[in-house]
Each structure stands twice: as structure tokens, then as C-alpha cells.
Amino acid sequence: MLIRLPGRPTQEQMVLITRTVPGVDVIRGAAGSGKTTTAILRLRQLASYFAAVNGGGANSVRLLVLAYNRSLVGYLEHACRAEVQDFGDIVDLTVDTFAHWSMNLLGIDPQRLDQSALTAAAARLVNQYGHDHRFWLNELQYVLGRFHTDQRQTYIEAPRNGRGNTPLVNRTMREGLLRELAAAEAAKNNTVWWGDLAIRLLSLPVEDKYDAIVIDEAQDLSANAMRAILQYAKDPAFITMVLDSAQRIYSHRYSWSELGLTQANSRLRFNRLRTNHRNTHEIAAFAAPLLNGIPIDDDATPPDPSSVTEHGPLPKVLIGHFSAQAQFAANFIQRNVDLERETVAFLHPLGGRWFNRDANSLVPFLRRQGLELTLFQGERDWTDGDSNIAVGTLHSAKGLEFDYVFFLGFDTDTVPHAADDPNDDRAQELRRLVAMAIGRARKQVIFGCRPEARPRILDLLDPQTYEVAAL
Template sequence: MLALSNRGATPEQLPIISGTRMGIEMIRGAAGSGKTSTALLRLESLAHTFVARRKRLGLAEPVKVLVLSFNRTLAGYVEHLAASQLAAFTDVTCEIDTFAAWAHRCLGAPSIIDDDEREPMLRRLGAGVALAPDALLNEIEYVCGRFRPAERANYVALERTGRGNAQAVPRTLRPAILQVIDRFYTELVAYQGGGWLDWHLLAEQMLTIPSRQYDIVIIDEAQDFSANQIRAVRHHLSDPYCLTLVLDTAQRLYPRGYTWAETGLDLQLARYHRLRENHRNTVEIAQFAAGIVDGLTVDDDGTLPDFSAATRHGERPLVCAGRYKNQLTFAIDWIKANVDLTTETVAFLKPRGGKWFKDIRSALDINGLGFVTITRDRKWPIGPENIALSTMHSAKGLEFDHVIILGLNAENTPHGDGADDEELLLLRRLLAMALGRARKSVIVGYKPTEASDLVTFFKPDTFNLLAV
């Protein structure tokens, strides 16, 4: 499977890549603008700067680099480019991982309660709270991600930012939610004899150990890290340091709801860069993706997909309406007729994983088309297969020549009522992000009698409709 590689810097990227000032850099940009590669291409020049400083000061320790990604798949995807930037250095160490895996390793691999155990505990403890169970879980994730344990009482009064138009949880319910959280952590102390953490406590524990003194840190998709995770990274910076935040809240999949100032980062002297050109998508793909998120509220860190920033032209996205079996048959035949699998990549993406890929796996096997499943896989596949199966979440930050999304139905895209429902807004961003992974072509399929509400956001004249 082809991974992220150095295609050469663009005129937009060159001034950013050549900069070697200490402090905080924020790289923002439209989907497909090369935000991640820009940050990684800075590694070589930054490493030279810190190595020279080490020699000047007579310091023996190697320069320490940390690259954190949003998910395990993305960590594997960027590893090749990061390693190539630092290949010539013998006095530089580099760690590339997700926050969870990095923190777990730094803390000596403590026991972490599985989400399949944790969520039922929270649902049971929160049964008396007047919120839908999924909404309650989402709110608990927000509270535990934004506030340190000793400061959770601040949740009652503080507003949540970044919610779009969705209504905040009433203040009258917030004390009860805090009680659920407190009872959960009380039970966790005794869980299976004690000694267990959850992922939120992992971030808190990282704030209590001595700083690991990283000189260069890159956080990719930083908008999806919780406030406590950012606080933990800040704790482990050296002095001086160079911290690069790569972000685009138009792609935000999880509602973190905090301001950067809360994390302790001093952004007054930060340098901001915005990449505007869309180097990945064709004009037609960008128009289709932009239509799905048209009208969404975006904060200052976000840039919606901008079809005016794309310059290459191609075919319009193809939307197939019909039975799932027919969608799949069409997609397989289309790959055979149009894709050179020795030089091009294809991604079958879905909102959810597991059983939802069963028929695709079977069809690819029957047709002799090799594939790999990359959802949550830390190791990027190195075999010859150039067809990938992945959830949309795990595809975040990745790039493929062709993206195929079949079976877009109501069952695998559930949400609440109303156009301002937060889950619906997240699903719209999720789909737009998934479509934005494509360089050359997009195929989307749905069954009209079971269609997802997301289909209603397909703007006329941005796609070709085919009955299958």
C-alpha cells in the first residue's frame, strides 16, 4: 500500500518548511492542502537547528522528536515520510505514535479498562440522568477530556465551545453528570482488584511524571486532541522547543469544545500559517464535498473544502442508487476497467467497521483483487495490495487515488432529530472528510428506500446519478 511520500514542496509550503524559529507554529488549511506533509517536511531543518545548538552548548543527549497523530492508521501512514526526513541524523531520536500509545508506553503499560466494559458502567450509573444514553456518554467524554479531575466542578458554569448550532446540556443537569463521573471513578478504583485506568486518566498521569523534554513535537489533526492531552504534551516539552500544531476544525469529528488558552499554550507569540491551495482533489470532488458541509459553522481554526482552491479537473463523483449487491458489482467492475492497481490506490470507506465490510471482502476475494484492512492498524501495510478497507474515522489524514463509499444508509449513520443535531453535523463533516481523501475519483452508493439523511445534502449538479 502506497504511503505518504515527499512529492516536493509547493510554493506555499516552502516558507513554512524553511522556518526554524523556536516556539509554536500553527498550520491550518483546506482539505488536501498538504498540512501534514508541510509539518513533516520541517523536521530536517528543525533537526539541524537543534543539533547545532546541542553541539554549541556541549550537550551529549540526542535531539528528541515526537510526532503524535489522531489515530493509529495515520501514525503508520506518516512514518515513512518522517523517517526519510531524519535518516541522515545519528544524534536524533524520533517517536511516532498516537497519544494513547505514547502515554501508555511512557507510563509503563498500565492496565486500561476496555471501552466495552467502561461504557456499560457509565450507562448504568447514568440511568437516572435525563439525557439519551449516547448523548450522556458524549457529554462525559467532553467533560473528562476538557477538565482535569480537580477542576471538573468548573463544568457546571463554563460554556462549551465548538458545538455548532446544537444546544448545550442544561446547567441543571450538569451536577448529576458530575456525580456519574465521580461514581464511575470510585468504582474504577476497585475494578478487578484495582490498578486500572481509563484513557482520560492516562492523560492525567502524564502530567504527574517528570518531563521527557522533547525538543521538536508535531501534533497532527490537533483539533481532535482533548484539552488534557494537549496539556500533557505541553508538560513534556523542553526549553526551548518547537511545537507544530496541524489542524482544520472543518474536519473535526469529535466535539472537544475547549479553547487553546485553557491548555496553557501561550499563543500570543505563535506563528500562524494557512495553506489555501487544494493539491489533492479535483475541482469536481471538492465541489461535491463542499456541498455536504455547506452552511456549517466553522471556528477560526477551520477551512471548509474550497472548490475554488482546486485546479485539476476530472470526472464528477458518481452516485449509484440501487440495491447494495448492485452497487458492489458496479464498483468491482469499475475498478477492473479503470484502475491500474500497480500505481494507483483505492479505498472502500464506511462509517462503521466490522460486519459492514463482509460483502466487500467476499467480492474482492472472488474477483482476485488483493486488499488490506487498515482500520486502527498501527503498522502501514508494505505488501503489493493497493485496495484498502477502512472506516471513515481511520481514513482521516490519509490520501487515495479513488474513494468508494457504498451502502450509505440510515442504519450506519444514526443521529438525533433536527438539522442542528450535533451527531448529524458530525456525520456531515465525517462524510465530507472521507470524500476529501480522493485524488482522482469518487463513487458513492445508497439504496433509495434505506438512504441515509446525508444523501439529502448532495447538491444537484455536483455529481452524476446512476441507477444500478
């Protein structure tokens, strides 16, 4: 897969890259503003700084780069190692997901990971209080991620930051959730939950610390995960966090004070990159309405078409059966895309029915058309292949970029949540997820849906920002 390495920094990026003052630098900005590029180039600058400060001994500079998902880590590893390779063995660089990094530190075998006791607790909560299974599982994971074990009772009164006001979770429900969580913990035997990793790491004695830490897509890590990472920074700390809470797609939300970070005690500095260097004006305008009406905080940067100088074709919405959508995509790639120099992604929701592996699904169809594919869902080595066409979930595309992005089979059965209530947690999550995925595209975005199964989320889009093609 063709990977674009960081180029020459812009003037607003240069201010952050060249800063060698200890503290916590938070880089905010919309999709395409160069947040990750800035963090990678800053990592190189800090490697040079510490190589000089530490005297140049072997493995004298310890650097840590963490993200939530493996697909993004695959890109980060490729790009970060390219930036520090000139330093040779003087740099000890770790690039990893938080989950894998913490399991290594804790000595946990991945086979011990088992969520069954937690999913059973979610099923009991559905029976008691209604809502769906996924909602309660997310709520349980939210509590595990936000509160220290000995502070969980504060959940009963605490604002559910990041979870929305709908569906309602009243005091009785919260008390019931804590009872079910305690019962699930008693029943899990020797297994480990994903949410346990940060909690266990917080109680582990810290031995080797890092000269500099970069956390990409920090809004998708839980408060406990962030607390665990922060304790591995040397004093004085050099920490760079990249985030945009408008792109938050998991049930995590925390305040900086919850992490113990203030401008006084940690030199917390906030920086915002404002210019969108990835999308065209048309793509940014297409995505922008999806976030209208969703509450945002200071860490969010909604898509802003006025921050984009490049122009391109209007996004397309294809209306037709899936076979016709797939044929349109194959023809489009063969006629318009230079696969030596350009990249393509087919993105789909988790469980998208048109993306399984049977003969009638997208992957074998495209291969029969002579198009080689890379499957990157949850794979950190997806960058190693020769194909410049990638297939993965919307979630797996977080932090990545492609020239052309297709959303085929985008039907009511794959994106079912109604988008009427801006306070509905599931609708907000879907809207942020789709807006984030649109922002992966550099040149063109193409949606496809069946005429009888048009998802309601498309009704949020401005018809002036796309053209419709009936197949």
C-alpha cells in the first residue's frame, strides 16, 4: 500500500514541531489538518534533542507512540520509523496499540481476554431496564474506562460525559449497572476484560519510563488508559496528544482535570491546526452537516469548508442494487484512478452484509474484475502489501487517508439508527463515525444505497453538496 510520509511542515505546524520545552502539548484540529503529521515530525525533533541531551549512548532515547486501533498503528509505525531511522540504535522506538502495549507490560496472554461475563451482564440489564444490548455493553465499558475501581460509586451522580442524554440512564439504572458489574467481575474467573488492562496497569510499579510520548487519536482512549500512559513519562514530561473529539467514535470522555492535568502542574498547552490540507472543499462541505446539532466541546473541530483551498468534483450518491454499485466502482477505478500513484478505500460499517467473503460479496467481485485488494480491518501489517485498494470498516479507517473512498451497500440494515434526535447517543456516534470516514478522502467520495433501503442519515446531508446517480 502506498503510504504518504510527512512532507515539509507548514508554518503553523513548524511552531509545534520545533518546541523543545517540557509539558503536555495537545494538538487539536479537524480531519485533514495535519495533526498526525505534526506529531510525527515533532517526534523526530525530540529524538534529535534527546540524542544531544543524553550524550549519544546506545538506546539512550526512549520514544513511545500509542494509538487505539491496529490499522492506524500500521501507518504510524511505517512513518515514525522512517523519520528516526537516521539516528540508528540511539533511538529505542515503540509504536503500538494501547491494548497490546499494556498486555506486554502486564504479561497477559491474549487468550485470557474474554468478555463473556461482561456481555452477560449487559443482557441482564436489557431484561431489567430495556434499551439494547450494545447500549448497555458500551455503558459498562464506559464505567470501566472512566472511573478508578474505588471510585465507581461516583458514577451514580456524575454527568455521563460523552454518552449523550438519550437514552435515559436514571439513578436506579446506574445502581443496577454497578451491581451487575460487580457480579460480572466475580464471575469472570481467570479471564481479563479489555477494560481491565488500564486498571491493572495503574497498579503496576513503573520501571522504565520514556523520554517522549505521542498519543494519536487520544479522544478514543479511556480516562484510565490515559492515566496509565501518563505515569510512564519521565519528569520533566514531553507528551504530545493528537485529538479531535468531533471524531470520537467510542464511549469515552474525560476532562483534563480528571487526568490530573492542569496548565499549572503539567504545562498543559492547547494548539489548534486550522487549515485542512487533505480534503477538497466539496468533501468538507459534504461532511459538515452530519455534525450540525451535535454538542461539541473545546477539543472538537468540526469540518469547515472555508478552511480548504483545493477544489474537486462533487461527491456522488449512487442509487441502485448492490451489484450495480459494485460494477460502477470497478469501472470508475479502471477508468479514473492511477493505481501506481493513488489509493482507494472501500469502507463499511461493522457487520456490513455486502462485505462478507461469499461469492456475491464485494471482495471476490472486485478480484474477478482484476483489482487486487488489501484487507486492513484490525491489521497492523496492511501497509506491507503491493495493492493500493484497501477494504475495511469505518472504525479501522480512523486516522488514515486515501485518494478515493467508497461507501457501498450503505443501507438501512447496515446503518439502522435514526438520526432525528441530536441527543441520542447511538445517532451521535453514527454521525461522528460517518463524518470521520468521509474525511479520509483526498479527492472523491462515493456512497451507494438501494432505492428501497436509503439510510436516514443521508437525509442530514445538504443536497447541494452531492450529485445523485441512478443505476
